[in-house]
Amino acid sequence: MNEHDTHPDQHRDHPHGHDDVLAERFEAYRGHLRAVAYRMLGSAAEAEDAVQEAWFRLNRSDTSAVDNLGGWLTTVVGRVCLDMLRSRRTRGEQPLDTWQPAVSAGPDPAQDALLADSVGTALLVVLDQLTPAERLAFVLHDLFGVPFEEVGGILGRTPAAARQLASRGRRRVRGADAPETDLVRQRAVVDAFLAAARDGDFDGLLAVLDPDVLARGEAGTTIGARGVASGAKNFAHLAATSRPVLVDGATGLVRYAEGRLERVLTFTFVADRIATIDIVTDPARLAELSIEPA
Numbered sequence: 001m002n003e004h005d006t007h008p009d010q011h012r013d014h015p016h017g018h019d020d021v022l023a024e025r026f027e028a029y030r031g032h033l034r035a036v037a038y039r040m041l042g043s044a045a046e047a048e049d050a051v052q053e054a055w056f057r058l059n060r061s062d063t064s065a066v067d068n069l070g071g072w073l074t075t076v077v078g079r080v081c082l083d084m085l086r087s088r089r090t091r092g093e094q095p096l097d098t099w100q101p102a103v104s105a106g107p108d109p110a111q112d113a114l115l116a117d118s119v120g121t122a123l124l125v126v127l128d129q130l131t132p133a134e135r136l137a138f139v140l141h142d143l144f145g146v147p148f149e150e151v152g153g154i155l156g157r158t159p160a161a162a163r164q165l166a167s168r169g170r171r172r173v174r175g176a177d178a179p180e181t182d183l184v185r186q187r188a189v190v191d192a193f194l195a196a197a198r199d200g201d202f203d204g205l206l207a208v209l210d211p212d213v214l215a216r217g218e219a220g221t222t223i224g225a226r227g228v229a230s231g232a233k234n235f236a237h238l239a240a241t242s243r244p245v246l247v248d249g250a251t252g253l254v255r256y257a258e259g260r261l262e263r264v265l266t267f268t269f270v271a272d273r274i275a276t277i278d279i280v281t282d283p284a285r286l287a288e289l290s291i292e293p294a
Helices: 008-013 020-041 044-060 069-091 109-119 121-128 132-143 148-155 159-174 180-199 202-208 225-234 283-288
Strands: 209-217 220-223 242-247 250-257 260-270 273-280 291-293
Touching: 020 044, 020 069, 020 132, 044 069, 069 132, 069 148, 121 132, 121 159, 132 148, 132 159, 132 273, 148 159, 180 202, 180 225, 180 242, 180 250, 180 260, 180 273, 202 209, 202 225, 209 225, 220 225, 242 260, 260 283
Parallel strands: 209 273
Antiparallel strands: 209 220, 242 250, 242 291, 250 260, 260 273
16 A cells, blocks of 8 residues: 555545645545554554544644654554554453454545455454554554654653564564464565565566565665565675575575675565565674574
8 A cells, every 4th residue: 555545535534724735745644644553453444543533633733843744643643543552452342343444434445455455364463462562663663664762752661662562573473483384485475585586576576575565774764565676676696695594483584795694684474475674784783683594
């Protein structure tokens, strides 16, 4: 789902007489915000409620000094979702449509269905096993690239504490305790990714990447399958000397240069496609990873 997705009926939710420029800017981020909220809540109806609450808060706020409106809105949606998750756990409730989109809830039922399919029931089930804090830290940082400083601010914790929460969530999502069949399936996806990167096969890369895949490294972040596939093609020479391993118990890739560990790629998966790629080249971070033969 593209972060710039809009729908012509979405403007109907805006109060009459509101600044059209602000409304248009919000609409540019609506698709992205719904994707964040859906991964946080697992419910299309609740995700739409969270996005609408973000719109109301935007209307009540002075954002003239906000340089990054998308980041500001993502943080607001994160706070709203965290409150909703905590309230849900307190009441011991589950939303009725947790694993299926509520086709009448949002302005675009077809997009709801596509969103549910792209996230995948399996991932939503795992995410629901996390605490609200773990879920927020993992979703915002690992899936949407929100810095730990901002994640910690939402949670009222230090960046280091937010990093630990995301790490716990990541271990569970990556399948540290996953059945062997899951690791076999993930290895097949990574093998296909590696082969396509070595061959410069753009279509082959697109076939194994989630449309909203996020690739992160010290050099920056790339979002979207076409951008990530283009980047992978450009590094075919690195792929040629990379090999699959287990990184912290999950399928990953490593590359050695002159006998020294030079980089590690770790992955998360959605519906048998690669959803995130973390590229680690910093020696201190590399030293913290547990790497075993695959």
